[in-house]
Amino acid sequence: MxxxxxxxxxxxxxxxxxxxxxxxxxxxxxxxxxxxxxxxxxxxxxxxxxxxxxxxxxxxxxxxxxxxxxxxxxxxxxxxxxxxxxxxxxxxASGGAVLRDPAPCPPDGFAGIIATRLRLGPGTPVAAFDATVLAPFRDRDIPAQAVPTGALSALRLREALPPPVLLLAGPLLATAMDLADALAGVRALLAPGGVAVFDIPDLMARLAGNRFDLLAHAVPALPSLLVAEMLLWQHGLVLFEIEAVPGPGPWLRLLVRHEEDATKPIAGTVLGRREAERAAGLEGPAAYHRAAVAVAEARLAVLDLLVGARRDGRVVAGFGAGTAAATLAAATGLGPGLIGFTVHPEVGQSGLELPGSQVPILPPAALDEVQPDLLLVLDGTAAVAARAELARHCRWDGRLALPLPVLTIV
Known part of the structure; x- marks a missing residue:
């Protein structure tokens, strides 16, 4: 357990x-x-x-x-x-260098909410491992600076600067090459009574939705809340509150304190999430075995659909051009021979294509010209949302194929 x-x-x-x-x-x-x-x-x-x-x-x-x-x-x-x-x-396995920050940035109102909650002002320092998230705090005249990760860096900073009352750790639990050193640094750097904010992928939701398209070389670790708590606890840190992060791809935001800080009790949201993950079987092997089977079946189902469509002379196009679409296309062996193109509302006549699969990316108006028999949703967009987006840019209104969690045609 x-x-x-x-x-x-x-x-x-x-x-x-x-x-x-x-x-x-x-x-x-x-x-x-x-x-x-x-x-x-x-x-x-x-x-x-x-x-x-x-x-x-x-x-x-x-x-x-x-x-x-x-x-x-x-x-x-x-x-x-x-x-x-x-x-x-x-x-x-063998994750490479992080190519870009995979985690969603805090929403526009986050700085104001957390500043009010922690009573941050001109004299309360804020730090972050990513400088791009600090502008909203500086706009409020709150002293904020970017700092490096690691225990040695934290000890040096404690000697030179006031410790931060708020430390924005971002996706550290998901991207740190040396978790022990990174978390030791958070423990050493955070001021007594302070709060560290972490973002982690919502593993339970991703497994439930079979969202293997959200796996990435840039996110080498996906801790469940139970595992995140254990890793934090090993370094004298305690998770006391969680919230869902708005934006694409399910992420969770963790609010963390020092274990000796008794002023921040563990919220009911944390207790409820613990029980939900245990009920989902994330402490044992069965849930992960089911996930492996579901991934293999979904990949084969997409390939079978497209091979059958080509054999029957039916035309299939795609919807979506983001990171999830590129991963799904690569994982299912898609290419221009199976799917002629994919559409995305934000792409004009720019000559772009999905990396690896080399599927061209076109504006939605291309659907009116080609009139495909089927549109394969590549980026995890729900059917209702995909149709609403298409209705704003084209007249095509054919059938959609949703590959995840299991292949469904609507």
């Missing part, structure tokens, strides 16, 4: 995560490809990873649209997700 108090599993390992030196060597040498039996180890506890959650094959390291005639080689690598049999941390 994975609980904040269950430290035995984690403490059995003498080395927590990978060492900084080994991380630097890997970054300098590029992405290490995972091979069966290679001994890929958990970044949370050091155990060998053997339980697979998803194998998406070769997926581009960067999933942003590319110029069709740019002649730039798309670099791909195997994208495989495993769950640790000891600590139950879900992670991407």
């Amino acid at each position: 994975v609980r904040p108090g269950d430290a035995g599993v984690m403490q059995r390992r003498s080395v927590l995560g990978t060492s900084l030196a080994r991380d630097m060597d890997r970054e300098a040498g590029g992405l290490d490809l995972f091979k069966p039996g290679q001994g890929q180890t958990c970044r949370g506890c050091g155990a060998t990873l053997t339980e697979e959650v998803a194998d998406l094959g070769l997926v581009p390291l960067s999933v942003d649209p590319v110029r069709a005639a740019a002649g730039v080689r798309t670099v791909c690598a195997p994208l495989r997700a495993f769950v640790c049999g000891d600590c139950r941390l879900v992670q991407v």
Whole structure:
């Protein structure tokens, strides 16, 4: 059972995560490809990873649209997700360097809400690991600065600057190459009575929706709330409140305090989420085994649909051009031979294509000209929302194929 108090599993390992030196060597040498039996180890506890959650094959390291005639080689690598049999941390094997911040930025009103709640003012320092989230605080004359991660950096900063009352850690739990060092740094840097804010992927929602299209090289770890609590607890940090993060892709925002801070009791939202994750089986192997089967079946279903459509002479186009669309296309083996193009409202006549699959991206007006028999939704948009978006840009009103969680045609 994975609980904040269950430290035995984690403490059995003498080395927590990978060492900084080994991380630097890997970054300098590029992405290490995972091979069966290679001994890929958990970044949370050091155990060998053997339980697979998803194998998406070769997926581009960067999933942003590319110029069709740019002649730039798309670099791909195997994208495989495993769950640790000891600590139950879900992670991407041999994750490469983070290409860009994968987490959603705090909404416009977040700074005002948290400033009021923590009574932040001109004399209360704020820090963040990402400088781009600090502008709303500076606009309120709150001293805010970007700081590096890591325990050594935190100790040096404590000697030179006042400790921050609010520390915006962002996706640190999902992206840190050395989790132990990163969390030790948060513990050391945060002021007594302060609050650290973390963002993590909503693993339970992603498993329930079979959203393997949201896996990415840039997000090497996907801790459940139970695992996140355990990792935080190991470094004297306690989660006391959670909230859903608005925006694409389900994420959770965690509000964290020092364990000795008795002024911030654990909210009912945290207690309820714990029970929901236990009921979903996230503490054992069964839920992850079901996820692996669901991923494989969904990939095959999409490929069967498109091969059958081509055999029958039916025309299929796509909807969506974001990161999820690029990942789904790569994971299901799509290409111009199976899907002629995909449409996106924000793309004009710009000659863009999905990386890896090389599927052209066109404006929705192309649907009126081609009149496809079926539109495959690539980016996880719900059918109602997709139709509403299309209605604003074109007259086509045919059938939609929704590939996740299971293939459905409406």
